[in-house]
Amino acid sequence: MPDIKMKVNGVERSGSVEGRDLLSSFLRDDLGLTGTHVGCDTSQCGACVVHVDGEAVKSCTMLAAEADGAEIVTIEGMAAPDGTLNTIQQAFQDHHGLQCGFCTPGMVMSASALLKENPKPTEAEIRAYLEGNICRCTGYHNIVKAIMAASGQDVGAIAAE
């Protein structure tokens, strides 16, 4: 069993994994970070998106052993230590960007990756970037709105609900 080490949300973590263990199961089962959701387990839905060395990755489709030595950020690393939501999370709350909340961790992680590379995306760019994140509840509209708001843009400009 390979021994692996990685920095997760700024904290050095380690563990022993089997070759076949997925990053999603290492985070959830070994580290107890159950904010990373597993929706489809077939790389379709994006509920499991985390950042690996700054890039959005579907953690259900990456081996834990592949993440040895990496810096990982999960949804648990988004809010401040006292629980204050970050700008994107707060915008999701303000604009009703979630209903059941199952897809939300992946949506927030994808949105944060998007805003890092494109701080002022257009509505079309947001929708294109979220192509791999599926939401069964919201119809996406309020998610797009929340991300527009989080990037400091006028949400009035996007189509009415």
Add this chain to the structure above:
Amino acid sequence: MYNFDFEKPSTVADAVAALGQEDAQALGGGQTLIPTLKQRLASPSKLVSLKGIPEMVGICRGDDGALCIGGATPHVQVAAEAGDYPALAALASHIGDPAVRNRGTIGGSLANNDPAACYPAAALASGATIKTNSREIAADDYFQGMFTTALEEGEIITEVRFPVPEKANYQKFVQPASRFALTGVFVAKYADGVRVAVTGASEEGVFRWTEAEAALSSNFSADAVPSAPSADGMIGDIHGTPEYRAHLIAVLTKRAVAAAA
């Protein structure tokens, strides 16, 4: 998933040695292989990650002017850095979704040769050379049918060399659920002629539409594109009939020529 050993070498030579073990298999971005393993459609004894090999990642311009892309280069990097071949960069930027593009590699895509994948069309239309740890394979000899290539057991794609065309364009008709191409056409115009490669249509996998190549080589305009090829041997499934795909080939070729010209 059945269990397997995991190894992450840092040179091509070490990777080839590790792949010498019986039932060992290369791991690129895992975007195809991991789902396959989950379905227990493969049971390797060992996965050899190619992601830790610096000489297999990156993009450069060869002495002959070709664009050389390392076999383990992820789609996201091709999208960002293959500006010398804009149609190729655009193709890479529309594969799957951002998370897939961050992990998936060009070598993995060409090794897998999914009948609906995008890179095989680019490689075939560009007359690319697939460089492996042991030889160089011309794209025309490399693709041998759905999920079948000229690669031998344990052979790895270390680099892909694309001659840069005068003009080119890729038209992907997206299958919205899988985000692969329902059908896709890559048109590339070189000084010595035009090449047209079609993905997502034939039961034989990616192929060259030679009739269109001949017509476009003498007149590179959308009007010169022949009428749709025969639907014989085209894929028919819940998403489209063979006739529908054959029709799409002509439509997408026209669009590609119009966009490139």
